Amino acid sequence: MDFGLSQYPPIVQQAADYGLQGYELALTWLLSPAAWSQFALLVVAYLLAVLIARRLRPALSRLIDPGDAQNMFAAPRRFVLRFLPLILPLLAYALTGIGEQVVRSMFDSGSVIAFGKRVFLFLAVRALVRDILTDPFLRTLGRVILLPIAALYALGLLDTVNTILTETIVGVGNIQFSLISIVRGVIAGAILFWLGQWSNTQTATIIAKQEAMRPSIRQLLLKTVEFTIFGVAFILLMNIMGINLGALAVLGGAIGVGLGFGLQKIASNFISGVILLVEGQATVGDYVELDGGEAGTIVKMMARAAILETYDGRWIVVPNEDFITTRVVNYSDSGSANRYEAPFSVSYDTDINKVPAIIEAAVAAHPEVLDLPYPPDCELRGFGDSGIDFAVEFWVNGIDDGPNKYTSDVLFLIWNALRDHNIEIPFPQRVVELKGGLPGTQSA
Template sequence: MNVETRPEILDQAIEYFNQAREIAEGWLLSPAAWSQLGLLVAAYLLARLADRKLKPFFERLLTPAGKKKSLLSKLRLFVLMFLPLILPLLAWAFTGIGEQVTRSLFGSGAVIAFGKRIFLFLAVRAFARKILKDPFLKLLGRYVLIPIAALYTIGLLDAVITKLDETIVPLGNMSFSILFAIKFAVLGGVIFWLGRWSHEQTTQVIKQQKEMPPATRELAAKAAEIGIFGVAFLVLMNIMGINLTSLAVLGGAIGVGLGFGLQQIAANFISGVILLLEGQATVGDYVELDGGEAGTIVRMTARAAILETYDGRWIVVPNEHFITTRVINYSDAGSAKRYEAPFSVSYNSDIEAIPAIIEDAVAELDFILTDTEEHKPDCELRAFGDSGVDFAVEFWVNGIDDGRNKFTPRVMMQVWKTLKANNIEIPYPHRVVEMKTADQEAV
């Protein structure tokens, strides 16, 4: 390959290789380098010996007894997570002491300084692989923290940063360096991760305030979420030196988008705020919508409410439906509600005696309310049917007659047993069939 046409990056790689080879040859032929290498080995062995002694001691000291969940126990467990860093950090510290000794004796310490950076790299690697548990932080450690530590170890960090800062990416009327884009992505991810973590902690604290109404708790949680992420956005813009006035055009574009494509999202968001403020429907309420959807509200988001049906299915209902359509709210789980169980008896039965018999039998069920006169079971004559006399027994219970409770089937079973025990016939349809002979048909 012609030297004049050779790529610049290849020339830089050759130059770095030649420098590394010269450094390695100098280290191999230098007594001072061999002494520094010996100090490196001694520092590592000493750190390993100290690690074997200190790690069991700290494990016994920091491990909480039993399953305590106090703040001190959580703090001790948090510190216990960092035990894998003892070995590389001790080696790094002992190597630092050895570096001071070699520089005072030989006036140089390049070998031991390189070993010191290796131990620091091992500490960063252990931190990213063994200590970080959150998926996002683990990803950040693997693809950002470890590469930065590796570049620092081999002495190329400053050169790479300079190169990234000099590489400009044009974007319309704007331009930015690759280094700026990387910083923005990393800082943005970290700040919004902290915002998400803060939001989760704040939501837990708010939901533990049982004296607050459920709607107020949900509204406070939403307000805290908006506030936290709003502050996170402002902090990110301030750190990156972005002038907020330059976002006016972006804000106008978002406004146009809300007016056209995002109007449903905006409507659902505003409807959710109205629901939380008025408390017409909140988490824990059993609701039935005009479209037939029915279930218990288990979660309310900025866009929709999630209903859980009696058979465990989740229905996502946009918040706007709670405002623009008819909604039946059976709210206040545990309050008294009335239901009825229909049945029929034969025309041969003593119709006047049936209401008292059924009312007494239904009142014996443990879930039937009989505390007031209005709540006692009431058996009523409803109609004279084709096959029998139609009755219905009305009863009051605490809760909702859904798939979990099934109050009505239990009441109907009680009615069946009572009718059978009193020899009261339950009718069934009768039909008269006429059989004609051939002579009759001829006539």
């Protein structure tokens, strides 16, 4: 059959050739008794699979379903339960395979039933993508990659497409690879890095539960596991794509030179972050104050910088190097207890010997003031212009800022205690001397 397509592009001619081959194959199947027997076997295999699946699936569902159980086997059983929709297409595929062996022994031909078997496998892949995969990324991967591959296999075109992709060579500089390597790399890369992200999440959950471990060590383990997982995934991806890692030596050298010159700050901050995580001098949850005036609670430690959250809700990004090269005051490193003091004054008419006991008893009544490491201590600080200066020192858990107003509460207690004992808090007083008398007096 000649359609006279010589004036059309080669791709059109090739498509027409495939169409003609399909037409001749369909015509052969329609006129062949062996083909009709294979069609009959396909129908019988599918109907038998339907009957078996109707009885098998409910029984398996009752056997596997853990119900409301929460034991260690419940989650795996629920996972297996999700694969029950594959029973019908896989049974049809298996029964068709048995029928294919029978047909080939009888007619020495089984192309029709082989095509039907591939169609049943495509239906199994379709059920997997549609009914079983719940992760959005995996479902998208199944629709974009797995289903087209299964469709090409069902149509018998997978080997042809694979040959075309293998023979098409592309390159960048001295590195050359085939299109099939790119396709393999995209598929393998997507799967590997999804597995890496999933593994990293599971590992982070396990490490976060180790409360006996120091927070800095937990952070270091998290970063180490993350770099290890994605490093291994990258190496596997390069091997799957067939790229020789030795060809990346020049690129690695260029990156090393870049780190030595343009990226030295980034490298310094990265190394400083590792030192911080190992030594644990500052970690997540600590309240710190730097030489530059930055102060706040560390809410996140990253490879390059740490994030401080101030009490007014602002986030400050501080490079890790600043924690190593400058002076850092850590209010939480040796524990959460901190000492504060509240200054006050009394008038010169006061019996100052009674003041310490009164104030210490009043401040000790505050529920957040600690007896350890030291109870409240009222000290005489000096004799001022308007009154006698005292200060009470007290220890509390936490920082006197944000949600905590320890000094304010203590000053209220001091005020009430002095008022209850009729002790006067002086106000500034000045003596003004007018030399020469008042102007009105002289005229009088």
